[in-house]
Amino acid sequence: MNDLAETRSPSSSVGDYLKAVWELAADSGGAASTKSVATRLSVSPASVTNMFARLQEMGLVRYERYRGATLTERGRKEALRLVRRHRLIETFLLEHLGYDWQEVHDEAERLEHAVSDVFTGRLAELLGHPDHDPHGDPIPSAEGTLEEDDSFTLSQAVAGQRLRISKVRDEDAAMLDYLGERNLVPGRLLSVREVRALDGVVIVEDEEAEVYALGEPLARSIFVRNDS
């Protein structure tokens, strides 16, 4: 009589795929390709095709053979719920459990699939309803809205700009660590000295007049916005 598939919350695998599609679509405009999702989740492309078909069945993505998947409204809601959880959990781990940046991502990745909405709500309360996590990423609201993002990476900056770090990529623990040690963290103000097209090196000066030369990979891990 009652349709279990309808009421049961998506499995953790399903959530991982939704988040991947959301993130990839965010910074590539259109649909998420099979390969990009496969790479991100460390899974074979065949598994992705398979899952795309199932996600479509469930009404979570729109999928067309050979042209990738985009989230439906329901899929987006679900992805944002996970993202909200993830970022709140990261905040908690960093601020209350003394985690450092290397450790935080993986732990949050596992926990976000296990906690309930009640837990999420209580945790948000405990943390004082933050709107950004410690990496500077905005935390989606419980209603599924997310501040839009006018930031860009440091490698797209122009010499002379005064910029504020809005966030740093949290995928690579080593980079995160490197930046953290030098206090290149969200909130920090930078002046751009030079952006060298030749090799992608960006030279910046921080608030203490410390100068850093950042190679392209690093420059692409640092997001900034105009200091207003």
Next chain:
Amino acid sequence: MNDLAETRSPSSSVGDYLKAVWELAADSGGAASTKSVATRLSVSPASVTNMFARLQEMGLVRYERYRGATLTERGRKEALRLVRRHRLIETFLLEHLGYDWQEVHDEAERLEHAVSDVFTGRLAELLGHPDHDPHGDPIPSAEGTLEEDDSFTLSQAVAGQRLRISKVRDEDAAMLDYLGERNLVPGRLLSVREVRALDGVVIVEDEEAEVYALGEPLARSIFVRNDS
């Protein structure tokens, strides 16, 4: 080359079975029967037989057809790790996130499978390394040792005894709630007025000279030990 099955941590299902065997063996002396585990985990007996065989493969239980399963040393260690996590998480939920007793069990049940040993350690620290959870159950040490338990249920008490509540069963949320409201919680001192064999009703008086008549189901949910 390297045997994944050996290094990968047991799935959450496996953990649930180990915990069930541990709990059932604890209060029935010997081996856990297929049926008792099936009932506790709400699965079919056939599934239990199946899992017992696999757990034996993995070296986590000793299993003999038609006579139930007991934990091996490795199985016991693994079960205690889970129990430790569970009880620390419950403590956290109750003390820091404002959960009440109904809500706490299920949330902890899901979380215990998702958290790492690092998380567990940090959480223990945050909580001040408690040795009992708020229900009065002892929390196993990180090394897998557990204080032994000389408590018994109130229904086994004798009139005239002065007893201290050591813990309350946490399986039935409604009972937990009822007891909580009346402040019949771990640490509380009781005098036994009467234990009526006829209907199992136990009559006790608390520290404020409040008198309670507790039916058998309630009396079996309250564990006590002699006040020393």
Next chain:
DNA sequence: TCTTGAATTTAGTCCTGGCTAATAATCCTA
């Protein structure tokens, strides 16, 4: 436009962990 290499999909397997139905052991009681 043809070719070719990359991306994708299909086909066929596997493992985990459930289920039901049928069969077998064990236990208890007359």
Next chain:
DNA sequence: TAGGATTATTAGCCAGGACTAAATTCAAGA
């Protein structure tokens, strides 16, 4: 001690989610 009743096990099935190998489609350059 012989039946039932209870408890367990077997057999066979299913779905989720992963994999590999083979086949297909797409896109881009010659």
